Amino acid sequence: MVYDTNNNPHQIIEKELNENEGLHIDLGVDGMLHIERKLPFLIVYRPVGVDEKDIVIENILKNEASYLIIAREAFPNYKSLLKKLIKKFSDEFGAFLILEIWLGEKKYTPFVDSAGFNLYGPSELPETMVRFKSHLEEMSLAGLKPDVTIHHSETRNPAGSETLVERKVLKQLECLLLGLEIEPFYRDISIGSIYPLLERRLYSSFSLAFKKTVFDFVKVQTKPLFTGFQSLARREIMPEVWDIDRQLVEIDSRIKFLMLISPVNGIKAWKAFRNSGYKKAPVFHYRMIPDDPELLKRTLYNIKIEGIDDPTLNFLFREKRAETDKMLSMLMERESTDFFYGSLQLFGSVSNQLLAHAKEILKEIALADDEKKGNGDYYNAQEFAELSKQELRFLQQQWPGIDNKVVIKDTIDSMMVDKGIFYIPQKTKVLKQRAEAMIQHEIGTHVVTYYNGRNQPLKLLSSGIPGYEELQEGIAVLAEYLSGGLGAERMKVLAGRVVAVDSLINHRNFIKTFEVLTDEYRFNPRSAFFIATRVYRGGGFTKDAIYLRGFLSVLKYLKDGNSLEPLLIGKIRQSHIPVIEELISRKILKPLSIKPRYLFEPAALVKLEELKKKNKVSELINFTI
Secondary structure, three states: OOOEOOOOHHHHHHHHHHHOOOEEEEOHHHEEEEEOOOOOEEEEEOOOOHHHOOHHHHHHHHOOOEEEEEOHHHHHHHHHHHHHHHHHHHHHHOOEEEEEEEEOOOOOOOOOOEEEEEEEEOOOOHHHHHHHHHHHHOOOEOOEEEEEEEEEOOOOOOOOOOOOOOHHHHHHOOEEEEEEEEOOOOEOOOOOOEOHHHHHHHHHHHHHHHHHHHHHHHHHHOOOOOOOHHHHOOOOOOOHHHHHHHHHHHHHHHOOHHHHHOOOOHHHHHHHHHHOOOOOOOOOOOOOOOOOHHHHHHHHHOOOHHHOOOHHHHHHHHHHHHHHHHHHHHHHOOOOHHHHHHHHHHHOOOOHHHHHHHHHHHHHOOOOHHHHOOOOOEEEHHHHHHHHHHHHHHHHOOOOOOOOOEEEEOOOOOOEEEOOEEEEEOOOEEEHHHHHHHHHHHHHHHHHHHHHHHOOOOOHHHHOOOOOHHHHHHHHHHHHHHOOOOEHHHHHHHHHHHHHHHHHHOOOOHHHHHHHHHHHOOOOHHHHHHHHHHHHHHHOOHHHHHHHHHHHHHHHHHHOOOOOHHHHOOOOOHHHHHHHHHHHHOOOOOOOOOOOHHHHOHHHHHHHHHHHHOOOHHHHOEOOO
């Protein structure tokens, strides 16, 4: 709650401390006290008057869950109250940490290459200061190197101010007081303005360093009530967050990216290519783009992400905006070389290591997959769609909000899931032995993560955190293995896609890549054509390398002892798992609601454990399919 405490601030604060878990008290011109919930720390800033307040230092505090901003001249009136606050929480936790921050006076030139911090504390607990210094030195500050100096001193407050809490009282209350002077390296001294990119990096990096330090302190000094540094983070978020999340997802939903860059005449193009003796490059046709990408960009950049003070959410929203901007640029550049360069930015290229993996897989698969074509029974599109609907009904038992819609289209050449809807090409033929694997790839991964994300307060997890595709496709291929349907034919296609993307990157044309696939790796002409089509669509699309890259990455993740389930919480990127864990610990995100069928199957769970002992991808291939 927020109070105007001009009348009797002490009485109101003490009442709130005794009656509630937390409080937010407006102290008028004196400052502000914010304690979100019971926590073993307080961060303090004492500016000299309103006019001297540094907005960056103030925002550093406001990123934390417990802080006091108090005018230096008003502090004597609140000193006794601060001691009561310390005693309350020290009694609760067994110890308490206070960090006072102030602005240094060093003048920086525009060409500064370091960021200065002076850390003040006692000699009795040097380990906490050493850990704090180490965490500060790990900060990423837009190219500046953190320069942290430790000062063992009884004076841990700004020059000209009285100490926050006397040494004797600190010992009585089992409280550690640290002081941190931050030099104004984030300002241009010539005009006094703030470097915005450096400012944002400082907020997020410092918040992480501080929470890690507090957790290091509480692990040793307090009761074992906290499971990780994320549990010390803010939980309250601005109401504007939900509106920004909604706006970003709305724009994303209007961009049918894969649909708009996929040819509508794939079958006709194949027949024309075959009739030319494989000598005339195909001409592809695409859907009309329904929205003006430039107008969508204008709407995108009118979203006021800059006003979000939570560094984690600010970071995610900015990343999403940048990714959406690149996709819109790619739509404008469709069928040009610029499209290809945009694809490299979004999906990356092919490393030497990934290419070596792909070639090894192709070498170890004894027979070309297409030689097995026609062996076994197949489902047509309608039959496969009915099986898919049955799987969606199974998922609806876990969450009724799932749409069981499956669409058969004659203008697509490959299966895809878009915004939770499963699309199947009209001329699809699915080998019955592969049907369950394909269902778990498309529905057990792409549909499940879409609805798990949609069931979160943060809808960004349904549209996709930037860079989510690699992890998505890696899990999807894993799902094929766990369902017993990761056959030689399938692995050959995934490896062939890597070879084709590498060929594109090395400036080979469509026909040359087609020949590489057919002559060197024994793909039949039809398979080679559609692999090349996926890679050359739009002007050159490198996304298809992520299937094998993502699969290898997921295998390593699982072999390192990590669990699969957290990866299914939404459309996330593997490197963002710590961010997701933080948001869960802050109660912003919920545990996943929907699990794919294979996580209920004992045989699949056994396979999940067994794969950790496998040394090569080829050991996971079912050569009977």
